[in-house]
Amino acid sequence: MFWSRLAFIALLTTLTGCSTMQKIWHRPPADPLAAFQERAAKYHSVVTLPTFETTPEAVNATVDKTIAEGNAALDGIGQLRPTEVNFHNTFRQLDDIAYLIQGASDRLDLIEQTSTNAAVRDAATAAIKKLSDWSVGTDYREDVYTAIKTYADTQPSLEGEDQKLFDETLRDYRRAGLDLPKDERDIVEKLRKELTALETDFEENVTKATNYLKFTKAELEGVPEDFLSQEGIKTGDDEYTLKANVTFHYIMVEDNARREATRKRMLVAQYNLARQENIPLLQKILVRRDEMAHRLGYASYADYATEVRMVKNAATAITFLEDLKKGLQPKYDAELEEFRHLKVKETGDLDAKINIWDWRYYANQLKKTKYNVDAEQLRVYFPYQRVLDGMFAIYQHIFGLKFERVEAPYKWIGDLQLYTVSDSKTGQPLGLFYLDMFPRDGKYNHFAQFGIVEGKLLPDGRYQRPVCALVCNFPPPQPGKPSLLSHDEVETVFHEFGHAMHTILTQAKYSRFSGTSVPEDFVEAPSQMLENWAWDKTVLDSFAADYRDPSKKIPKEILDQLKASRLATMGTYYRRQLSFGLMDLTLHTQIHATNADDVLPLSNQVLSDVSLPVPPDTAFVAYVGHIIGYGAGYYGYAWADAIAADMATVFENSPHGYFDKKAGMRMRREIYAVGDSRDINISIEKFLGRPRSIQPFLKKIGVDK
Ligand SMILES: [Zn+2]
Numbered sequence: 001m002f003w004s005r006l007a008f009i010a011l012l013t014t015l016t017g018c019s020t021m022q023k024i025w026h027r028p029p030a031d032p033l034a035a036f037q038e039r040a041a042k043y044h045s046v047v048t049l050p051t052f053e054t055t056p057e058a059v060n061a062t063v064d065k066t067i068a069e070g071n072a073a074l075d076g077i078g079q080l081r082p083t084e085v086n087f088h089n090t091f092r093q094l095d096d097i098a099y100l101i102q103g104a105s106d107r108l109d110l111i112e113q114t115s116t117n118a119a120v121r122d123a124a125t126a127a128i129k130k131l132s133d134w135s136v137g138t139d140y141r142e143d144v145y146t147a148i149k150t151y152a153d154t155q156p157s158l159e160g161e162d163q164k165l166f167d168e169t170l171r172d173y174r175r176a177g178l179d180l181p182k183d184e185r186d187i188v189e190k191l192r193k194e195l196t197a198l199e200t201d202f203e204e205n206v207t208k209a210t211n212y213l214k215f216t217k218a219e220l221e222g223v224p225e226d227f228l229s230q231e232g233i234k235t236g237d238d239e240y241t242l243k244a245n246v247t248f249h250y251i252m253v254e255d256n257a258r259r260e261a262t263r264k265r266m267l268v269a270q271y272n273l274a275r276q277e278n279i280p281l282l283q284k285i286l287v288r289r290d291e292m293a294h295r296l297g298y299a300s301y302a303d304y305a306t307e308v309r310m311v312k313n314a315a316t317a318i319t320f321l322e323d324l325k326k327g328l329q330p331k332y333d334a335e336l337e338e339f340r341h342l343k344v345k346e347t348g349d350l351d352a353k354i355n356i357w358d359w360r361y362y363a364n365q366l367k368k369t370k371y372n373v374d375a376e377q378l379r380v381y382f383p384y385q386r387v388l389d390g391m392f393a394i395y396q397h398i399f400g401l402k403f404e405r406v407e408a409p410y411k412w413i414g415d416l417q418l419y420t421v422s423d424s425k426t427g428q429p430l431g432l433f434y435l436d437m438f439p440r441d442g443k444y445n446h447f448a449q450f451g452i453v454e455g456k457l458l459p460d461g462r463y464q465r466p467v468c469a470l471v472c473n474f475p476p477p478q479p480g481k482p483s484l485l486s487h488d489e490v491e492t493v494f495h496e497f498g499h500a501m502h503t504i505l506t507q508a509k510y511s512r513f514s515g516t517s518v519p520e521d522f523v524e525a526p527s528q529m530l531e532n533w534a535w536d537k538t539v540l541d542s543f544a545a546d547y548r549d550p551s552k553k554i555p556k557e558i559l560d561q562l563k564a565s566r567l568a569t570m571g572t573y574y575r576r577q578l579s580f581g582l583m584d585l586t587l588h589t590q591i592h593a594t595n596a597d598d599v600l601p602l603s604n605q606v607l608s609d610v611s612l613p614v615p616p617d618t619a620f621v622a623y624v625g626h627i628i629g630y631g632a633g634y635y636g637y638a639w640a641d642a643i644a645a646d647m648a649t650v651f652e653n654s655p656h657g658y659f660d661k662k663a664g665m666r667m668r669r670e671i672y673a674v675g676d677s678r679d680i681n682i683s684i685e686k687f688l689g690r691p692r693s694i695q696p697f698l699k700k701i702g703v704d705k
């Protein structure tokens with residue numbers, strides 16, 4: 001536990017009779033961070049904190065220096081004579097170069113999101129773009145590829161992680177078009193560059209899209225008063241201006257507006273955002289992606305994209321979603337029928353139907369009336385420090401770790417915290433994490449884990465231990481009242497800190513396999529698994545207590561109601577997820593140069609078939625930017641959810657449940673430590689001790705008993 005250092009000092013002060021102890025006590029305390037670094041050296045590891053750039057000039061200098069170093073290192077590979085090539089100066093050297101670039105880019109990412117200086121943030125944004133533009137071009141360096149091929153042609157006998165590095169590096173080159181004849185390779189390179197530009201334009205249009213809707217008070221009946229009275233919303237005597245592009249505004253109306261016409265107007269407005277600009281762009285993107293995939297020898301872009309993920313091909317992803325869609329049918333039907341009953345009761349219309357603009361409203365009504373859920377009343381049980389200490393205690397226990405707070409030599413904000421992580425049994429230093437927990441202007445506005453220094457075996461044989469940061473936006477403490485977390489935030493912090501564990505506990509040799517560098521359709525699974533901890537009464541009782549009277553624990557009924565109400569709309573929730581996933585895969589398998597005009601009708605058809613029918617003459621696909629960004633990857637949410645539920649059973653079937661250290665240590669060994677250094681399917685089976693199963697997931701979402 002992180003406070004055990006304090007307990008240790010307290011113990012020493014009671015042992016005043018012991019002169020040796022006295023001597024230690026009076027000696028000026030050594031710098032704990034320096035001591036940690038010294039201890040790391042004994043384990044042939046290195047613990048270093050990065051130097052953070054604090055001026056725009058420093059940011060620019062970093063990028064120029066990184067690019068120059070990268071170019072020089074690539075030149076070194078390119079200049080190798082055929083007789084000189086070996087594994088170290090080709091494949092491994094490329095990983096070292098990628099590590100150098102990654103290190104700079106990770107740090108600049110964090111600076112972009114956390115710096116208190118706007119000029120520094122802007123410089124970081126520009127620097128990241130410069131770095132990523134440069135790195136795309138490096139794939140096409142003929143001289144480097146020649147050296148790589150020369151070594152590959154010797155058909156070396158390698159094993160394990162070295163073999164995987166060898167195979168996947170060659171795979172990357174193949175996927176970039178490097179083993180095609182020169183003229184075809186040039187076409188692929190051109191398509192890739194065009195795609196980058198088109199995708200950026202698409203995303204920008206999504207960000208820029210706005211639609212202001214004016215309503216009267218009567219039209220907004222049911223929408224909470226304290227929301228409507230906010231600045232910028234009440235714009236006239238009886239005029240309220242809401243933005244269809246602001247999620248919060250959209251949800252407030254869809255969840256609460258009693259008038260169906262109001263909900264419909266808001267939805268239709270959102271479903272037409274960015275339509276004029278983005279439908280033509282989307283056609284171009286999909287046609288180019290399809291052409292690129294074909295030139296590279298794939299049947300579709302979805303096959304190209306999924307090759308490097310767990311799922312391996314589009315057909316497996318589609319089957320997974322279709323099966324789930326079928327499995328959810330009875331529960332989905334029952335949920336819609338329950339919503340319909342509420343609508344009949346409210347409107348008096350016996351033939352009432354549930355439309356796409358109705359489901360959020362009736363799901364919300366159901367929560368309020370049937371389950372009587374007021375999630376806000378849970379906040380008093382989650383004072384920030386208690387949650388953090390409680391979570392740390394659990395993670396330290398199950399993963400066999402010790403966290404200790406140390407003073408950060410440099411702080412980008414005053415209340416920044418830094419912790420060391422060691423193995424609790426051996427004391428071996430494993431890494432460091434920062435905590436930047438409260439909102440401020442210009443800061444990243446969600447919750448996320450940022451990798452800063454990734455783990456890697458350095459060329460000199462020492463292991464570079466990782467450093468990461470948790471960047472959150474908890475409610476700040478008020479005078480006389482601590483920061484009180486919502487249950488949602490508790491779940492989120494368990495999730496994000498899981499990513500930190502993934503980063504820190506890595507033992508992979510190469511940076512491309514270390515930490516959270518695992519297939520995209522797996523990376524969320526361990527953290528999604530850990531979200532279960534926030535729903536377990538025993539776990540919560542180990543730390544959650546009313547801040548005014550810590551003898552009061554969370555009442556079981558409230559937690560049960562919350563669980564029941566979540567389960568009550570799971571069918572609707574997942575059918576909606578699946579509609580996005582299937583739309584994404586359909587577009588990326590079925591759109592070619594000859595049928596680009598079908599993009600919009602096909603999208604609407606899939607959405608309507610899997611979830612509630614979308615109104616005619618809407619174009620939601622133009623606005624769901626992240627679906628394009630994921631590029632045949634949206635299925636990954638449900639895919640990882642299924643793995644997470646399966647993985648959770650290892651703890652659930654263990655003697656100590658979510659506190660089971662044996663299960664935790666197995667997770668540390670088989671999942672976190674290996675990362676992507678071996679096939680993730682093998683790692684999951686080793687952790688489970690059996691083949692994977694979808695049953696735990698179906699059970700969790702109420703499909704299977
Ligand atoms: Zn996550």
